[in-house]
Amino acid sequence: ELKVEQNPLFLSMQEGKNYTIYxxxxxxxxxxxxxxxxxxxxxxxxxxxxxNGAVKQEGRLMASLDTKARLSTLHITAAVHDLSATYFCAVSWATSYGKLTFGQGTILTVHP
Amino acid sequence: DAGVTQSPTHLIKTRGQQVTLRCSPISGHKSVSWYQQVLGQGPQFIFQYYEKEERGRGNFPDRFSARQFPNYSSELNVNALLLGDSALYLCASSLSTGEGYTFGSGTRLTVV
Structure with a gap:
């Protein structure tokens, strides 16, 4: 069975801090x-x-991919309140394009 | 440009009834996928259609069916509704079967 797992599932951060979702x-x-x-x-x-090795950045968010480790990270830099949301990763496979398999989601709350 | 549009936005149905949800993809997008998102979980793949043909089906009962029209819009039908069908139903469109996906705002279905 294809599985996608995220951690942590809940993340409470202070503004200005850094953290990573896996x-x-x-x-x-x-x-x-x-x-x-x-x-x-x-x-x-x-x-x-x-x-493999892909890295993309947009504002305070940076995502990377290690296909050998089957791991992606979403790094948050200097968090601000506006980043509070649920973040999902999803994967697709060559044999089933069109089907995204999602992780459980990470609920991020940024506190002042 | 209009994004992916879904209708209706909210719907309340009684157990045993049937429901039809509608999706219009971004202009030029030929692929439409349907997902069910139960509260607190990640979206689960239901169907994908490309060029009016079913290209993928998730682990959902036969009560769920869909189709795609010549203009690439799509309908999702659910028969014999159960309380457990209450969820946010999301439609996503893409240029082809392996491209990035843009999601619509969803239809919130409540079964009572």
């Missing part, structure tokens, strides 16, 4: 996605990572 997946993946979801809202695409 995403492990069980079999070789072709693409890894990071999404943000605000309460009651849809999913906002953050990053798409396509190859």
């Amino acid at each position: 995403c492990n997946y069980s079999t070789t993946s072709d693409r890894l996605y990071w999404y943000r979801q605000d309460p009651g809202k849809s999913l906002e695409s953050l990053f798409v990572l396509l190859s």
Whole structure:
């Protein structure tokens, strides 16, 4: 069974601090996605990572991919309150394009 | 440009009834996928359609069905509704089956 696991599931941070969310997946993946979801809202695409060693950055968020370790990280730098949301990673496989398998999500709360 | 549009935004149905949810993809996108997101969990893949053909199906009962029309819009039908079908139903579109996915705002279905 294909599995995607995130940790931590809950993350409470102070503004200005750094932290990392981890995403492990069980079999070789072709693409890894990071999404943000605000309460009651849809999913906002953050990053798409396509190859080993890929690193992408947008503002205070940086995502990386290690396909050999089957691990992606989402690093948060100098957190601000506006980053409070649920973050999901998802993977797709070459044999099942169109099907994204999501992790459980990490609920991030940034406190003043 | 319009994003992925879903209708209705909210729906309340009684157990045993049938429901149809609608999705219009981004102009030019030929692939539509459907996901179910139960409160507190990551989205679960239901179906993917590309060029009007079913390309993938998740682990959902036969009560769930879908189709894609010549204009690439899509409908998701659920028969014999159960309380457990209460969820946010998300539609995602992409250019092809392996591209990045843009999600709609979802339909919140409540079964009572």
